[in-house]
Amino acid sequence: MERNLFDRMAQEGFERVVALQDRSSGLRGFIVLHDTSAGPAFGGVRRRTYRDEAEALADCMRLARAMTWKCAMLGLPAGGGKACLMDSAAVEWESAYEALGRAVEEQGGSYYTGPDVGTGERELGWIARKTERVTRPGEDGPLKLAESTAEGVFQGMCEALRFLDGEEDWPARRVVLQGLGEVGARVARRLREAGAKVIASEVREERAIEVARELELELVNPRAEFDEPCDIFSPCALGGILHDITLARLRCRVIAGAANNVLARLDSGDHLHERGILYVPDILVSSGALLRGAVFHLEGTRVPVEVIGKRIGQAVREILEVAGEVGDAPIRVAMREAERRVRARWDK
Numbered sequence: 001m002e003r004n005l006f007d008r009m010a011q012e013g014f015e016r017v018v019a020l021q022d023r024s025s026g027l028r029g030f031i032v033l034h035d036t037s038a039g040p041a042f043g044g045v046r047r048r049t050y051r052d053e054a055e056a057l058a059d060c061m062r063l064a065r066a067m068t069w070k071c072a073m074l075g076l077p078a079g080g081g082k083a084c085l086m087d088s089a090a091v092e093w094e095s096a097y098e099a100l101g102r103a104v105e106e107q108g109g110s111y112y113t114g115p116d117v118g119t120g121e122r123e124l125g126w127i128a129r130k131t132e133r134v135t136r137p138g139e140d141g142p143l144k145l146a147e148s149t150a151e152g153v154f155q156g157m158c159e160a161l162r163f164l165d166g167e168e169d170w171p172a173r174r175v176v177l178q179g180l181g182e183v184g185a186r187v188a189r190r191l192r193e194a195g196a197k198v199i200a201s202e203v204r205e206e207r208a209i210e211v212a213r214e215l216e217l218e219l220v221n222p223r224a225e226f227d228e229p230c231d232i233f234s235p236c237a238l239g240g241i242l243h244d245i246t247l248a249r250l251r252c253r254v255i256a257g258a259a260n261n262v263l264a265r266l267d268s269g270d271h272l273h274e275r276g277i278l279y280v281p282d283i284l285v286s287s288g289a290l291l292r293g294a295v296f297h298l299e300g301t302r303v304p305v306e307v308i309g310k311r312i313g314q315a316v317r318e319i320l321e322v323a324g325e326v327g328d329a330p331i332r333v334a335m336r337e338a339e340r341r342v343r344a345r346w347d348k
Contacts, residue, residue: 005017008061012034012061012065013034013035013065013068013342013346014032014033014034014061014064014065015033015034015035015036016031016032016033016107016110017030017031017032017057017061018030018031018032018103018107020083020085020099020100020103022095022096022099024092024095024099025091025092025093025095025096025098025099026088026090026091026092026096027085027091027095027096027099027100028053028056028085028086028088028091029047029056029060029083029084029085029086029100030053030056030057030060030083030084031060031081031082031083031103031104031107031111032057032060032061032063032064032081032082032083032084033064033079033080033081033107033110033111034061034064034065034067034068034079034080034081035068035079035080035342035345036079036110037079037345037346037348038071038076038077038078038079038345039076039077039078039079039298040078040079040109040110040111040112040133040297040298041064041067041068041078041079041080041081041110041111041112042067042071042078042079042080042081042111042112042113042114042290042293042294042297043063043064043067043080043081043082043083043111043113043114043116044082044083044113044114044115044116044119044135045083045084045085045097045100045113045114045115045116045118045119045123045127046059046060046063046082046083046084046085046116046117046118046119047084047085047087047116047117047118047119047123048084048085048087048117048118048238049086049087049088050084050086050087053086056084056085056086057084059084060082060083060084061082062261063080063082063084063260063261064080064081064082065080066080066260066261066282066283067079067080067081067082067290068080068338068342069283069334069335069338069339069342070283070284070286070287070290071290071294072338072341072342072345073283073284073287073315073334073337073338073341074287074290074291074311074312074315076290076291076294076295076298077298078294078298081110081111081112081113083100083104083113085100085118085119087118093123093126094126097119097123097126097127098126098127098129098130099130100113100127100130101126101127101128101129101130101131101134102130102131104127104130104131104133104134105130105131105133107133109133111133112133112134112135112293112294112297113127113133113134113135114134114135114145114289114293115135115145115289117238120182121137121138122137124136124137125137133297135293135297141296142292142293142295142296142297142302143302144292144302144305145288145289145292145293146182146183146186146289147186147288147305148288148289148291148292148303148305148308149183149186149258149286149287149288149289150183150186150187150189150190150258150288151190151288151305151306151308151309151312152284152285152286152287152288152291152308152309152312152313153183153187153234153236153256153257153258153285153286153288154187154190154191154194154309155285155309155310155312155313155316156256156280156284156285156312156313156316157175157191157232157234157254157256157280157285158313159280159313159316159317159320160232160254160256160278160280160316160320161173161231161232161254162317163278163317163320163321163324164253164254164278168194170191170194170195170196171195171196173196173197173231173232174196174197174199174229174230174231174232175191175196175197175198175199175230175231175232175233175234176198176199176200176201176220176225176228176230176232176233176234176252177191177198177199177200177201177217177225177234177236177257178200178201178222178225178233178234178235178236178237178241178257178259179201179202179235179236179237179238179257179258179259180200180201180202180204180207180208180211180212180236181202181207181236181237183236183258184200184202184234184236184237184258185211185215187234187236187257187258188200188211188215188217189215192215192216192217197218198215198217198218199217199218199219199220199225199228199230200212200217200218200219200220200225201219201220201221201222201223201224201225202219202222203222203237226246226249226250227249227251228251229251229252230251230252230253231252231253231254232252232253232254232255232256233250233252233254233255233257234255234256234257234258235255235257235258235259235262236257236258236259237259238259239259239260239261239262239282240261240262240263240264241259241262241264242255242262242263242264242268242272243264243265243268244268247268247271247272247275250277252277253276253277253278254277254278254279254280255272255277255278255279255280256279256280256285257282257285257286258285258286259282259286260282260286261282262282263279263282263331266331266332266335269329269330269331269332270329270332272329273328273329273330278320278330279329279330279331280316280320280330281316281319281330281331281334281335283334283335283338284312284315284316284319284334285312285316287312288305288308288309288312291303291308291311291312292305292308319333319334319337322337
């Protein structure tokens with residue numbers, strides 16, 4: 001487990017850590033609520049293989065805190081939460097997701113959940129049997145979550161290019177995209193429609209071939225994408241991929257993608273800044289689905305995808321302008337502003 005868990009919760013503002021263990025299904029995992037001072041916590045269900053429960057809890061806490069920052073930067077009356085489940089072939093997953101739904105319901109309206117890595121429409125349907133505080137698949141839900149995230153990523157890329165070059169000029173751009181899942185494939189489509197050349201990697205070979213054929217993408221082997229020269233490197237799979245080894249291999253001018261917590265450490269953003277690589281903060285560009293889902297649950301309306309893109313683009317523009325003025329890494333500027341906004345909530 002996390003060392004000095006209560007100390008960390010107190011220092012970083014975490015409100016609740018719930019350990020999940022369901023005897024009948026074999027479910028093991030965590031629900032973490034970081035902040036509900038402005039409204040309910042939002043955050044999806046991540047299901048993946050973890051080394052142990054300590055890694056699962058650490059991931060859940062990082063992701064929940066990042067969701068609070070996203071809500072603060074978007075001005076949403078909401079905070080951050082997350083559920084992380086330990087994947088195992090021994091788990092009976094239909095029953096496990098129902099158990100998770102019961103656990104979400106037990107939070108008394110302080111937590112709304114939705115899709116993430118390993119949790120799609122089928123799993124959300126299982127959760128929805130036990131709680132209404134979940135992004136329902138189909139017409140009863142917010143719809144177009146992947147499209148919303150992809151549009152935010154694309155508009156973030158546009159702002160980065162305008163910041164560096166004064167124009168987008170997509171036909172002259174080369175983009176390396178890591179991950180062709182629901183969001184990554186939509187980012188690739190948006191880029192191709194704009195005229196960019198897209199080089200992509202995807203660990204699932206059949207999926208890679210299918211999307212590449214449809215969108216006329218060039219494929220590279222997974223883990224070889226870091227070595228490709230490009231204007232933009234777009235991580236759209238798992239986080240934590242930019243560390244000392246991969247940073248040294250990058251041959252790009254901009255990094256902007258849908259993955260959360262892309263930087264293994266915050267100072268990796270400083271290293272990128274020193275190298276002249278513009279890292280567009282993930283707490284901004286990857287927040288499209290959060291914006292669409294949160295407004296739907298809080299107000300009962302669906303924000304148009306193009307409006308979401310413009311809102312995220314504006315937020316990116318403001319951070320890049322400040323970063324340029326003060327000469328600091330954009331991720332540092334974004335984090336300071338997010339922390340300032342969150343602490344302002346706590347001081348009320």
